[in-house]
Amino acid sequence: MIVQEGIFQYSSVNHSLVCYARRDIRHQLAHAALDQDSVHKAPAVFIIAAVYERTAKKYGNRAERYVKIEAGHAAQNLLLQSTALGLGAVPIGAFHDEKVKQVMNLPVSQEPLYLIPVGRKR
C-alpha cells in the first residue's frame, strides 16, 4: 500500500487510514519535538494520542494508567514490526504537547503521548 503525503488517523472500526490533510508537516512536528533529527528526516512519523474520557467510561479513575500502559503496548508492537521489516524506529517522548497538538490540529480531548519516526536505517 502506497500512502500519499499527509496526516492520517488510524480507524480501528474498519482497519483503515482516514486522511485529514494533504501536506507534509514533518518539519513543524520536528520543531515541536526539540528539532530532533529523526522527526525531521523519517518518511513516516506515528503519533500515539490518548482520549482518556473514552477509557474512563469503563474503567473510571484507572483510565489514565490503563491508557498509558496500552500506549506502551502499541508502541512496542510498532517497534517490533519495524524491526521485522528491517526498518529503524525511534521512540520519542521529548516534545511540547501543546505544539504537537497545534501542528496536528488535534481535538482538545486528544493528548499526544508518543512520537515514533520510522524509516530506513542508514
Ligand SMILES: Cc1cc2nc3c(=O)[nH]c(=O)nc-3n(C[C@H](O)[C@H](O)[C@H](O)COP(=O)(O)O)c2cc1C
Ligand atoms: C519512552 C521513551 C521516550 C524516549 N524519548 C526520546 C527522545 O525524545 N529523544 C531521544 O533521542 N531518545 C528518546 N528515547 C530513547 C531512544 O528512543 C532509544 O531508546 C535510545 O536511543 C536507544 O536506542 P537503541 O537501543 O536502538 O540504540 C526514548 C525512549 C523511551 C523508552
